[in-house]
Amino acid sequence: MSALAFRSGTLAAASDRRVRGVAVVYGQPSRELFEYGQRFTEVIERGSLHDAGDVLALYSHDSARVLGRTSSGTLELDDRADGLHFELSLPNTADGRDVHELVTRQDINGCSFGFRVEQDDWNKTAKPPQRTVTRGELFEISLVSMPAYPQTAVQARTAMLEPAAMQRLRLRAAQRRARQLALLRFGG
Numbered sequence: 001m002s003a004l005a006f007r008s009g010t011l012a013a014a015s016d017r018r019v020r021g022v023a024v025v026y027g028q029p030s031r032e033l034f035e036y037g038q039r040f041t042e043v044i045e046r047g048s049l050h051d052a053g054d055v056l057a058l059y060s061h062d063s064a065r066v067l068g069r070t071s072s073g074t075l076e077l078d079d080r081a082d083g084l085h086f087e088l089s090l091p092n093t094a095d096g097r098d099v100h101e102l103v104t105r106q107d108i109n110g111c112s113f114g115f116r117v118e119q120d121d122w123n124k125t126a127k128p129p130q131r132t133v134t135r136g137e138l139f140e141i142s143l144v145s146m147p148a149y150p151q152t153a154v155q156a157r158t159a160m161l162e163p164a165a166m167q168r169l170r171l172r173a174a175q176r177r178a179r180q181l182a183l184l185r186f187g188g
Helices: 094-104 163-186
Strands: 004-014 018-025 033-035 038-044 049-059 062-069 075-079 083-089 110-123 130-144
Touching: 018 094, 018 110, 018 130, 049 075, 049 083, 062 075, 062 083, 062 094, 062 130
Parallel strands: 038 130, 049 130
Antiparallel strands: 004 018, 004 110, 018 083, 033 038, 049 062, 075 083, 110 130
16 A cells, blocks of 8 residues: 655635635646655656545645545545646634634645555666656645745735735745755754
């Protein structure tokens, strides 16, 4: 049986307690991961993920903190060329209100996803080795503060932003994540 894996993407908040974004980014390498006793990067191939029938939206991969699900209609998934987009209607609960506020403030700056790898290809000559997921079962997306895919960005969308403003937000978010990763990597 395959182990479960968790990865990241992007999200944004709207003023009506809805968040939307990209849960899975296709064709982009993750930051360096460490699983099964080895370091590697990962790429999710477009079209490789299928859902488990009822995909959950969680807060930080915590199954006790359900924010929505596809079977209830509170989580909608949309597979596009660049990745798996989602829209989530947050519940009127403490977690739902807190998550909306944290996304709006950009304290939660990403989205992750939980899946089971069914097929993958490895490039062991790459440094570090790179795994390409060619088939996997998606069972959850999670709103997180430190996503595995640092090239993604989060915006709080209470109003539409101009492209230049969006670019500045993405740059600041990428710089923050780079600093966070450097602190984790070098302990400093």
